[in-house]
Amino acid sequence: MSEEEQQIPPEDANAPINVKVVSATGDEVFFKIKRSTKLSKLQGAYANKVGKDVNSIRFLYDGARISDTDTPASLDMEDNDTIDVMVEQVGGCVPCSS
């Protein structure tokens, strides 16, 4: 058993996985990314693709913020997993008309 388990990682470690980035409006963008690649790279690519400043969008995996040093491996991501992308939020009040 333990020998088998040990044999899997070297093959899997750098195999690319498919990641789906989904916005709150339901728009999906697909990426193929190596498990050891930093997700900050994907964040930059996504921001570029949708034409947004990367600092104005937030990437979440299972609701937890993805930080610049995270990789699919460090987050234990699996093939076809989803990353939610949310837009920066601010608030002070609503217009009185509502």
Add this chain to the structure above:
Amino acid sequence: MSEMPEAIIAQEFNSLPNQGDPQVYHSFQLYVKELCRIADFFRIIEKNIRLCITRHETPPSDGTVLMIVLNLQRVWKYTLELKANTECTLFQTLDLHPAGTAEILRSIMMPLSKTFEVKLHHISPASFKTLGVGQWLDDEIINYFVEKWCSKSQSTLGFNTWFMEMLCARVKIQNGVLTLEDSKTVQRWCYSAEKSQGLVKWDCVFIPINEFNTHWYLALINFVTKRIEIYDSLAVVYFANRRRPVESRKNTNLMLVLMWLSEVLGRIRGEEVQLMNDFATEWQCDPHVEVPFQPNCFDCGVHVLWHLQHVLQFGTVQNDCVSPRWKFSSDMIGKRLRLAQEILDDCSL
């Protein structure tokens, strides 16, 4: 040593003048930090002495050691009391002098670049500046405090500001229907929040809500009192809602989502919560709890954080709270300064 140990501390720390002035503010800050340091110091000495006593087979019989320990305890308690009182004086002063407080807030926000070289979670200088005079708070600030304060709470789980946005977006996309898939998503977000806040069990769930990127308010689900409440610091919304029939009230649809959510979260807690199709349910929903209202058009984010302070301290929002530490003020500028100071203090660690 026989004179009142409190007097010795009191002698060293004369009371400070009550003014909203940066110089005085910084003296207060130093004073409070020094009191913290001294309190810790007394605590450590006392603990060490206690440890020594347990290791000695025959402790001195004349009671000197005991008296020292008791005195150390007294001084420790007194130092903490003095620290709390000093803070209260400061907080009261800040609330009483909004113009002076605004000046202090501006002054502590100036030399930013160095402090933020060490990035605190996701708070960038731009996010930090949303705590400034008259600014709209951003998601990073709200999420930072929700996570930090709930981590210390033992019983209140805080969701981040994107949680409700995600859920409401699903409702919209799916034409008002939430599915089993959505409850699995909630479960995953819930586990992430539990993990980041180090909570195994919780009785209360705090959910900050952003509306159209213009307004902050919140929902609270309490599994002990069996209540779902929505707190909104905008008086207009509160009064308009009370007048309308239920079906056209602002938070009716949101309340339906919260009811569904309470059932899902109930299952995660291992209890059966039946709300949606049970007319005899014990649960009560209040879509517009009366809370202190914001008299301006920029403080709702600060109100949301202050609601959380009250929830963690008292279990609910206390409108008539008089303690300078907790009470709401018409202008939340003093609270903005305290929040900004808390971030700066956390940064320097």
